[in-house]
Amino acid sequence: MNRKMRGRGMASSWYGIARTATIDRAGAWAELDDGGTAKIVTGVTEIGEGILTVLAQVAAEELGVRPEDVTIGDNDTSRSPEAAHAGATRQTYMIGNSVALASRDARAKLFAEIADHWDVPVDSLRAFNGELWAQDTNLRMSMDEAVKTCKGRGVVPVGSASFTAHGTGLDPVDGSGSPWQAYVFGTQIAEVEVDTWTGEVQVLGIWAAHDVGRAINPRGVEGQIEGGVVQGLGQALMEDYQTEKGYTTTHGFAKYILPTSLDIPQINCVIVEDPDPLSPLQAKGIGEPALVPTAPAIMNAIYDAIGVRIKSLPATPEKILDALRNHVPGREQIAQSARQDRAEAHRRGL
Amino acid sequence: MPKIDLTMDVNGRKVVKQSEPHKRLLDFLREDLNLTGTKEGCGAGECGTCSVFVDGKLVKSCLMPAAKADGAKIETIEGLARPGSLTPVQQAFHKTGASQCGYCIPGMVMAATSALRENPDAGIEEIKERLGGNICRCTGYTKIFEAVEIARDVIAGRLPETALDEDATGESFIGANVRRLDAPSKVSGRLKYAADMKMVDMLQMQVLRAPMPHARIVSIDTSEAEAMEGVACVITSADVPGTDGFGVFVHDQPVMARGKVRHFGEAVAAVAAEDLITARRALAKIKVEYEELPGVYAPEDALVDGAPVIHDYAQDNVIKHIPIRKGDIAKGFAEADLILEDEFRTQQVEHAYLEPEAGIAYVDHDDVVTVLSPSQNITHHRHMLAEILALPINKVRFIMSPVGGGFGGKEDMIYQGMLALAAMKTHRPVQLNFTREESLVASAKRHPSRVRYKMGLKWSGEITAIEFDMLSDGGAYGMSSEGVMRKAAILSCGPYEVHNLKVDTKVVYTNNTPSGAFRTFGGMQAQFATESMMDMAAEALDMDPFELRRINMMRIGSRTHTQQELTTASLDRVLDAAEEASRWEAGAPKVRGPRRNDLGGPDTRKPCTLGARIGEPTDTQTKDERVAS
Secondary structure, eight states: OOSEEEEEEEEEEEEEOSSSSSEEEEEEEEEEEGGGEEEEEESOOOSSSOHHHHHHHHHHHHHTSOGGGEEEOOOBTTTSOOOOOSOTTOIIIIIHHHHHHHHHHHHHHHHHHHHHHHTSOGGGEEEETTEEEETTSSOEEEHHHHHHHHHHTTOOOEEEEEEEEEOOOOOTTTOOSOOOSOEEEEEEEEEEEEETTTOOEEEEEEEEEEEOBSOSOHHHHHHHHHHHHHHHHHHHHTOOOOEETTEEOOOSTTTSOOOOGGGOOEEEEEEEOOOOTTSTTOBOOOTTGGGTTHHHHHHHHHHHHHSOOOOBSOOOHHHHHHHHHTOOTTHHHHHHHHHHHHHHHHHHHO | OOOEEEEEEETTEEEEEEEOTTOBHHHIIIIISOOTTSOOSOSSSSSOTTEEEETTEEEETTSSBGGGGTTOEEEOGGGSSOTTOOOHHHHHHHHHTOOSSOSSHHHHHHHHHHHHHHOTTOOHHHHHHHTTTOOOSSSOSHHHHHHHHHHHHHHTTSSOGGGGSOOOOOSOSTTSOOOOTTHHHHHTTOOOOGGGOOOTTOEEEEEEEOSSSSEEEEEEEOHHHHHSTTEEEEEOGGGOOSOOOBOSSSOOBOSSOBSEEOSTTOEEEEEEESSHHHHHHHHTTOEEEEEEOOOOOSHHHHTSTTOOOSBTTBTTOEEEEEEEEESOHHHHHHHOSEEEEEEEEEOOBOOOOSSOOEEEEEEOTTOOEEEEEOOSOHHHHHHHHHHHHTOOGGGEEEEEOOOSOOTTTTSSOTTHHHHHHHHHHHSSOEEEEOOHHHHHHHSOBBOOEEEEEEEEEOTTSOEEEEEEEEEEEEETSOTTHHHHHHHHHHHTTOSBOOSSEEEEEEEEEOSSSOBOOOTTTTHHHHHHHHHHHHHHHHHHTTOOHHHHHHHHBOOTTOBOTTOOBOSOOOHHHHHHHHHHHTTOOOOOOSSOGGGOSSOSOTTSOOOOOTTSSTTSOOOOOOHHHHHHO
């Protein structure tokens, strides 16, 4: 065996969007504000995934303004409608759709006034990027003017909405039920190099294909996939919080080893868009699912490289060396040829 | 305590200040100068969030006593660009989406700036090495690398400045790479996280934590601590006015240990004092008498007859068992040509968000008890705290501060109750900032799991039956355990239509650090086992792993493990996309690494050998040239 051995492995995964086995809900308020800007208020904020930007894109698209014109307000139980929690791969799906619906509600108030003002059918109105116009006419105004006109007629263009995802509980006996209304699927391939002298594994490449529904911000989706892959890589190869008879022995980052810039494979993201038919945005989510297939893909790749299967995470250098040491050369192949012989006998028997 | 005089040049301005001799440069910058763009992530020089320039050299300010920086020229994140403008490095971070939660980002921007100052022509491998002392938990580093390369090329004039601009938007903002709206405040260090905020007259809280994993509390004597000058209050579970208990599913965790401690590091009492040092000193004056109890440290041991009971309500130590049954596994295994059995284990994993837990509580003019913290679930926290404080729900208010990484770890209300109690007792704002060590012992982890797996297949590759049995260590409190087991069970056998299955997931109490919500919520542990089994099955069947998955994959109309009929399913397209993108060479997974022809492509990185590249003449191709070549 060469010192450094390479191999590849793959793994697939699936995941449900939003809260599990229960009804999920989120509320939002929207207002087309002075200057053609917009206010969105909802009870949840950024935890790093980029939801504020996604919500600004959604509100801008629905209201006809620009994302930078959108102010997203208080994530505060006394000042904003309930949007429940920041987790469960539910932010884009739950909050995104509630903001879309609230924005449509606000836009409808504005459009009704402008249609009356221009004396055109309301369904001829379009708004995008700070401008509002009536199709097949020369009627056009900025959103700034539109809001002024609307307010001048005595109407503040405000909207609100609640979005619901209809999950059901599981039967206590056989577990049957419909825990989610939207599912995503993923597949990742890992390419690794194993140093058979030191037991170290380096992941050189990851190919990550994930269905996310409609991608609101593709670069943001990539960021979620890359972050998930690296957390999966950390769990696969190095991270290990340990206790000894209940006492923590992993006191700090000196003992708790995390992936750094030198551990990062080239991550090749492929975004697959299978639109969700049950929600206005048709988006699904990617926060959690990106992590699921990484560790098994890496373990399958290690096996491909050196014929050693790690069934207990993480695959530390110590475990790899130990497995190599206790590895009977050719054992897998012997077992395999025995299985093939049996398979052949079976086929002939048929 | 005698003060020391410090003189520094900070961001181009002369600073003369008296300070305390114990302070680190980090404390001096954050507390005395309010330069809170420099963050504390670990306090031990491991994470790099506190990186600043001292006399032009990149330094971790948590490792440098302030007195040692006396007379030095200091540059922090706030000093890189004039207010309202960003450096090319910061603009590039904005463009590529290199900031997510943003907590590591000021330090990362400092390290990237340092890398390009030290070597304006640094190649990507050298850049990676120079960023090696800075941990990012969100981004997977990839967008950061891209940003530093763009910034390098713009600074060197190899790319036009327009390379830093936002991508153009077409006819819709949906599907457009709109730049992150929160990035400018993150790359410039302006965004205030909970630990960066100050309120007038604010007290600092410190927490006394259990020194053993399982013990009865015989007595707590706080009198000496309370009598100390500068101590505003000491709180214990005796101060809880309402129903003491929180948890995502079962409310089994008291705000502070009540009667007994169940894990090492559990909160037992807390002090709010005029300053951090006084609060820490007061902890040492609290006398707690413990009677140690036998503990449970492995989930298997928790289920043994006569095992120590950790919570009275759960005499069998079981937090939750989720069963799923479909079809007839006896029949399914009888039909199988091949039966594989194995066992898989996963470890306990820490979220390691770079922002340790932090928060502020105060009672406002309307007597509303207000808690500001990076909570991932302000809605549920409000419900629970109202019960704990015996207040109407509109008298409890939660504000979600910017979250410096969560990943599920900030769903548990492990410190907000203490803050609220101290604010109510003193009617002053109270702040608590965890150290990294506290965060590690007190916050929930990913559930460690053991899965026993039995899979039956036909020679055709069709799965005929699966028996899946997971046992997880929930640790001392329930937290999200129930939901984690439910999700693990629902997703257990992977994205495959299996007609006969028996799935059981069970989680038990032990005296280990609690397990809770962590990105995938049990899905990862379950599918690690399934995907390992699938490859082992593919090997035994002499079949390409993609083919085996295609034979069994869920399709439109498939019934899931919980017998839900799918109206959409995309695994077919996802498998195709992954196979094509990776140039996968088809074949059974039979240790064929040495013979593969699809390795080492342009879409992989070179293996890394530490220290090998710095100083080497490196490639100075622009990113575009490299992509093109």
